[in-house]
Amino acid sequence: MYESILAPTDGSPTADRAADHALALADAFDASVEVLGVVDLDEAAGPFDAGGIDEEYRDRLETEAQRSVDSAAERAGEQTVETAVVEGEPAETILDRAADHDLVAMGTHGRSAVDRVLTGSTSAQVVRESPVPVVTVRENGGGSATDDAAAAGSEPALDYDDVLVPTDGSEAAEAAVDHGLAVADAFDATVHAVHVVDVGAVAGGAGVTAGAGGAGAAGPVGGDLLEPMIENGEEATERVAQRAREAGVDAVTEVGEGSPGSMLVDYADDAGIDFVAMGTHGHSGLDRVLLGSTTERLIRNVSVPVLSVRPEGDGE
Structure with missing residues:
Protein backbone atom coordinates (compact mmCIF):
# COMPACT_ATOMS: atom_id res chain seq x y z
CA MET A 1 0.00 0.00 0.00
CA TYR A 2 2.86 2.38 0.76
CA GLU A 3 5.90 2.62 -1.51
CA SER A 4 7.15 6.04 -0.45
CA ILE A 5 6.82 7.88 2.87
CA LEU A 6 7.56 11.56 3.54
CA ALA A 7 8.87 12.45 7.01
CA PRO A 8 9.15 16.21 7.65
CA THR A 9 11.43 17.09 10.56
CA ASP A 10 12.84 20.01 12.50
CA GLY A 11 15.01 17.93 14.82
CA SER A 12 12.61 18.17 17.77
CA PRO A 13 11.86 15.13 19.97
CA THR A 14 8.36 14.96 18.48
CA ALA A 15 9.76 14.94 14.97
CA ASP A 16 12.18 12.19 15.98
CA ARG A 17 9.28 10.07 17.28
CA ALA A 18 7.41 10.61 14.03
CA ALA A 19 10.51 9.65 12.04
CA ASP A 20 10.79 6.43 14.04
CA HIS A 21 7.20 5.56 13.16
CA ALA A 22 7.82 6.46 9.52
CA LEU A 23 10.78 4.10 9.50
CA ALA A 24 8.80 1.32 11.19
CA LEU A 25 6.05 1.64 8.59
CA ALA A 26 8.61 1.78 5.79
CA ASP A 27 10.23 -1.39 7.06
CA ALA A 28 6.88 -3.19 7.28
CA PHE A 29 5.81 -2.14 3.78
CA ASP A 30 9.25 -2.18 2.16
CA ALA A 31 8.82 1.52 1.37
CA SER A 32 11.35 4.27 0.81
CA VAL A 33 11.57 7.29 3.13
CA GLU A 34 12.35 10.92 2.36
CA VAL A 35 13.28 13.04 5.37
CA LEU A 36 12.44 16.67 4.67
CA GLY A 37 13.67 19.85 6.34
CA VAL A 38 12.00 23.18 5.55
CA VAL A 39 13.65 26.54 6.17
CA ASP A 40 11.00 29.23 6.57
CA LEU A 41 12.91 32.40 5.69
CA ASP A 42 9.82 34.63 5.91
CA GLU A 43 9.16 33.46 9.46
CA ALA A 44 12.82 33.89 10.33
CA ALA A 45 12.88 37.45 8.99
CA GLY A 46 9.76 38.46 10.91
CA PRO A 47 7.00 40.87 9.88
CA PHE A 48 9.07 44.06 10.39
CA ASP A 49 12.20 43.05 8.49
CA ALA A 50 11.34 44.06 4.94
CA GLY A 51 14.93 43.50 3.86
CA GLY A 52 14.83 39.82 4.76
CA ILE A 53 17.70 38.07 6.51
CA ASP A 54 21.40 38.25 5.79
CA GLU A 55 23.30 35.42 4.13
CA GLU A 56 25.09 34.41 7.31
CA TYR A 57 21.80 33.87 9.14
CA ARG A 58 20.34 32.06 6.14
CA ASP A 59 23.34 29.73 6.07
CA ARG A 60 22.96 29.04 9.78
CA LEU A 61 19.30 28.16 9.39
CA GLU A 62 20.03 25.85 6.48
CA THR A 63 22.88 24.22 8.41
CA GLU A 64 20.59 23.59 11.39
CA ALA A 65 17.90 22.17 9.12
CA GLN A 66 20.43 19.89 7.45
CA ARG A 67 21.65 18.74 10.86
CA SER A 68 18.05 17.88 11.84
CA VAL A 69 17.51 15.94 8.62
CA ASP A 70 20.78 14.06 8.95
CA SER A 71 20.01 13.18 12.56
CA ALA A 72 16.64 11.72 11.57
CA ALA A 73 18.23 9.80 8.71
CA GLU A 74 20.78 8.29 11.08
CA ARG A 75 17.91 6.70 13.01
CA ALA A 76 17.24 4.54 9.95
CA GLY A 77 20.20 2.27 10.55
CA GLU A 78 20.55 0.09 7.44
CA GLN A 79 17.35 1.40 5.84
CA THR A 80 17.84 3.56 2.75
CA VAL A 81 16.68 7.13 3.36
CA GLU A 82 16.72 10.14 1.06
CA THR A 83 17.10 13.62 2.55
CA ALA A 84 16.23 17.11 1.37
CA VAL A 85 16.40 20.63 2.78
CA VAL A 86 14.34 23.28 0.99
CA GLU A 87 13.21 26.84 1.58
CA GLY A 88 9.54 27.72 1.80
CA GLU A 89 6.43 27.98 3.94
CA PRO A 90 6.35 24.68 5.88
CA ALA A 91 2.76 23.52 5.34
CA GLU A 92 2.65 24.42 1.65
CA THR A 93 6.06 22.87 1.05
CA ILE A 94 5.09 19.63 2.80
CA LEU A 95 1.82 19.48 0.86
CA ASP A 96 3.64 19.97 -2.44
CA ARG A 97 6.12 17.18 -1.60
CA ALA A 98 3.36 14.90 -0.33
CA ALA A 99 1.98 14.54 -3.86
CA ASP A 100 5.09 12.49 -4.72
CA HIS A 101 4.56 10.06 -1.82
CA ASP A 102 1.95 7.63 -0.54
CA LEU A 103 2.02 8.70 3.11
CA VAL A 104 3.20 11.56 5.31
CA ALA A 105 4.41 10.95 8.88
CA MET A 106 4.99 14.02 11.02
CA GLY A 107 4.85 15.39 14.55
CA THR A 108 2.08 17.68 15.69
CA HIS A 109 4.42 20.16 17.36
CA GLY A 110 8.13 20.82 17.19
CA ARG A 111 10.57 23.58 17.98
CA SER A 112 9.39 27.03 18.87
CA ALA A 113 12.39 28.70 17.22
CA VAL A 114 12.13 30.64 13.96
CA ASP A 115 13.22 27.62 11.91
CA ARG A 116 10.40 25.48 13.17
CA VAL A 117 8.50 23.15 10.85
CA LEU A 118 6.10 21.18 13.00
CA THR A 119 3.79 23.71 14.58
CA GLY A 120 0.25 22.74 15.44
CA SER A 121 -1.10 24.90 12.63
CA THR A 122 1.27 23.27 10.15
CA SER A 123 0.25 19.71 10.99
CA ALA A 124 -3.43 20.69 11.06
CA GLN A 125 -3.21 22.21 7.58
CA VAL A 126 -1.37 19.17 6.24
CA VAL A 127 -4.02 16.82 7.68
CA ARG A 128 -6.81 18.94 6.19
CA GLU A 129 -5.30 19.33 2.72
CA SER A 130 -2.87 16.49 2.09
CA PRO A 131 -3.50 14.51 -1.12
CA VAL A 132 -2.30 11.38 0.71
CA PRO A 133 -3.00 9.99 4.20
CA VAL A 134 -1.13 11.60 7.09
CA VAL A 135 0.21 9.91 10.21
CA THR A 136 0.55 12.39 13.07
CA VAL A 137 2.51 11.78 16.25
CA ARG A 138 2.10 14.18 19.12
CA GLU A 139 4.49 15.24 21.83
CA ASN A 140 4.68 13.33 25.11
CA GLY A 141 3.04 14.58 28.26
CA GLY A 142 -0.62 13.65 27.97
CA GLY A 143 -0.64 11.24 30.88
CA SER A 144 -1.52 8.13 28.87
CA ALA A 145 0.11 4.76 29.28
CA THR A 146 2.48 5.40 26.40
CA ASP A 147 3.43 8.77 27.85
CA ASP A 148 4.17 7.10 31.17
CA ALA A 149 6.41 4.62 29.39
CA ALA A 150 8.30 7.41 27.68
CA ALA A 151 8.70 9.28 30.95
CA ALA A 152 10.17 6.13 32.48
CA GLY A 153 12.82 6.06 29.78
CA SER A 154 11.31 3.57 27.34
CA GLU A 155 9.98 4.49 23.91
CA PRO A 156 6.37 3.78 22.89
CA ALA A 157 5.98 0.58 20.87
CA LEU A 158 6.87 0.66 17.19
CA ASP A 159 5.59 -2.88 16.68
CA TYR A 160 1.84 -2.31 16.59
CA ASP A 161 -0.25 -5.04 18.23
Missing part, protein backbone atom coordinates in the same frame (compact mmCIF):
# COMPACT_ATOMS: atom_id res chain seq x y z
CA ASP A 162 -3.65 -3.30 18.31
CA VAL A 163 -5.03 -0.99 15.62
CA LEU A 164 -8.13 1.13 16.28
CA VAL A 165 -10.42 1.73 13.31
CA PRO A 166 -13.36 3.98 14.26
CA THR A 167 -16.21 3.72 11.79
CA ASP A 168 -19.64 5.14 11.07
CA GLY A 169 -20.11 3.35 7.76
CA SER A 170 -19.41 6.48 5.71
CA GLU A 171 -17.23 6.55 2.59
CA ALA A 172 -14.52 8.40 4.52
CA ALA A 173 -14.53 5.69 7.15
CA GLU A 174 -14.36 2.98 4.51
CA ALA A 175 -11.28 4.61 2.96
CA ALA A 176 -9.58 4.62 6.36
CA VAL A 177 -10.52 0.97 6.90
CA ASP A 178 -8.33 -0.02 3.95
CA HIS A 179 -5.35 1.64 5.62
CA GLY A 180 -6.12 0.28 9.07
CA LEU A 181 -6.39 -3.26 7.75
CA ALA A 182 -3.18 -2.88 5.75
CA VAL A 183 -1.25 -1.71 8.81
CA ALA A 184 -2.76 -4.44 10.99
CA ASP A 185 -1.88 -7.07 8.40
CA ALA A 186 1.70 -5.80 8.05
CA PHE A 187 2.24 -5.88 11.82
CA ASP A 188 0.12 -8.96 12.57
CA ALA A 189 -2.07 -6.79 14.79
CA THR A 190 -5.67 -7.05 16.00
CA VAL A 191 -8.17 -4.61 14.49
CA HIS A 192 -10.55 -2.87 16.90
CA ALA A 193 -13.61 -1.73 14.92
CA VAL A 194 -15.41 0.82 17.09
CA HIS A 195 -18.56 2.87 16.56
CA VAL A 196 -19.81 5.54 18.96
CA VAL A 197 -23.40 6.74 18.81
CA ASP A 198 -23.21 10.48 19.46
CA VAL A 199 -25.85 10.75 22.18
CA GLY A 200 -25.50 14.53 22.33
CA ALA A 201 -26.33 14.82 18.64
CA VAL A 202 -29.23 12.38 18.96
CA ALA A 203 -30.60 14.34 21.90
CA GLY A 204 -30.20 17.66 20.08
CA GLY A 205 -31.94 16.31 17.02
CA ALA A 206 -34.78 15.06 19.16
CA GLY A 207 -35.14 18.33 21.01
CA VAL A 208 -34.24 16.75 24.35
CA THR A 209 -31.23 16.64 26.60
CA ALA A 210 -28.82 13.86 27.35
CA GLY A 211 -30.03 13.87 30.94
CA ALA A 212 -28.33 13.62 34.31
CA GLY A 213 -26.25 10.69 33.15
CA GLY A 214 -24.15 13.10 31.10
CA ALA A 215 -22.97 12.81 27.52
CA GLY A 216 -22.01 9.20 28.02
CA ALA A 217 -25.47 8.08 29.13
CA ALA A 218 -28.69 7.85 27.19
CA GLY A 219 -30.86 9.53 29.82
CA PRO A 220 -34.17 10.71 28.37
CA VAL A 221 -33.06 9.85 24.83
CA GLY A 222 -35.52 7.04 24.12
CA GLY A 223 -34.75 3.58 22.89
CA ASP A 224 -36.77 4.31 19.76
CA LEU A 225 -34.08 6.85 18.82
CA LEU A 226 -31.03 4.96 20.02
CA GLU A 227 -31.89 1.47 18.85
CA PRO A 228 -31.54 2.09 15.10
CA MET A 229 -28.33 4.04 15.72
CA ILE A 230 -26.89 1.15 17.70
CA GLU A 231 -27.95 -1.33 15.04
CA ASN A 232 -26.27 0.78 12.36
CA GLY A 233 -23.13 0.85 14.48
CA GLU A 234 -23.17 -2.91 14.92
CA GLU A 235 -23.55 -3.39 11.18
CA ALA A 236 -20.73 -0.94 10.42
CA THR A 237 -18.29 -2.50 12.87
CA GLU A 238 -19.16 -6.03 11.78
CA ARG A 239 -18.46 -5.10 8.15
CA VAL A 240 -14.99 -3.95 9.16
CA ALA A 241 -14.42 -7.07 11.26
CA GLN A 242 -15.56 -9.30 8.40
CA ARG A 243 -13.17 -7.63 5.99
CA ALA A 244 -10.37 -8.06 8.52
CA ARG A 245 -11.08 -11.75 9.01
CA GLU A 246 -11.26 -12.33 5.26
CA ALA A 247 -7.77 -10.81 5.09
CA GLY A 248 -6.56 -13.11 7.86
CA VAL A 249 -6.50 -10.35 10.48
CA ASP A 250 -7.97 -10.77 13.97
CA ALA A 251 -10.75 -8.33 14.80
CA VAL A 252 -12.97 -7.28 17.68
CA THR A 253 -15.94 -4.91 17.63
CA GLU A 254 -17.36 -2.38 20.06
CA VAL A 255 -20.39 -0.08 19.92
CA GLY A 256 -20.76 2.63 22.54
CA GLU A 257 -22.96 5.62 23.31
CA GLY A 258 -21.60 9.02 24.26
CA SER A 259 -19.29 11.71 22.96
CA PRO A 260 -17.27 10.15 20.10
CA GLY A 261 -14.06 12.05 20.74
CA SER A 262 -13.96 11.34 24.48
CA MET A 263 -14.99 7.71 24.16
CA LEU A 264 -12.49 6.95 21.39
CA VAL A 265 -9.65 8.52 23.40
CA ASP A 266 -10.67 6.45 26.45
CA TYR A 267 -10.97 3.31 24.36
CA ALA A 268 -7.52 3.82 22.85
CA ASP A 269 -6.00 4.10 26.32
CA ASP A 270 -8.02 1.30 27.96
CA ALA A 271 -7.48 -1.19 25.12
CA GLY A 272 -3.77 -0.47 24.78
CA ILE A 273 -4.12 0.73 21.20
CA ASP A 274 -0.84 1.25 19.33
CA PHE A 275 -2.13 2.84 16.12
CA VAL A 276 -5.31 4.61 14.95
CA ALA A 277 -6.63 4.81 11.38
CA MET A 278 -9.66 7.00 10.75
CA GLY A 279 -11.33 9.31 8.26
CA THR A 280 -11.21 13.05 8.74
CA HIS A 281 -14.96 13.40 8.17
CA GLY A 282 -17.96 11.09 8.21
CA HIS A 283 -21.72 11.26 8.24
CA SER A 284 -23.27 14.64 8.93
CA GLY A 285 -26.38 13.04 10.38
CA LEU A 286 -27.23 12.09 13.94
CA ASP A 287 -25.04 8.98 13.91
CA ARG A 288 -21.88 10.83 12.94
CA VAL A 289 -18.57 9.72 14.39
CA LEU A 290 -15.80 10.79 12.08
CA LEU A 291 -16.23 14.54 12.20
CA GLY A 292 -13.21 16.79 11.85
CA SER A 293 -13.47 17.68 15.53
CA THR A 294 -13.39 14.01 16.53
CA THR A 295 -10.29 13.32 14.44
CA GLU A 296 -8.61 16.42 15.81
CA ARG A 297 -9.43 15.36 19.35
CA LEU A 298 -7.69 12.03 18.87
CA ILE A 299 -4.70 13.68 17.23
CA ARG A 300 -4.36 16.01 20.23
CA ASN A 301 -5.06 13.49 22.98
CA VAL A 302 -3.69 10.06 22.13
CA SER A 303 0.04 9.52 22.18
CA VAL A 304 0.01 6.78 19.54
CA PRO A 305 0.17 7.54 15.81
CA VAL A 306 -3.10 8.63 14.19
CA LEU A 307 -3.45 7.99 10.46
CA SER A 308 -5.97 10.42 8.97
CA VAL A 309 -7.58 9.80 5.58
CA ARG A 310 -9.46 12.56 3.77
CA PRO A 311 -12.61 11.66 1.84
CA GLU A 312 -11.87 11.20 -1.85
CA GLY A 313 -12.44 14.47 -3.68
CA ASP A 314 -12.63 16.49 -0.44
CA GLY A 315 -11.50 20.04 -0.98
CA GLU A 316 -10.80 19.53 -4.68
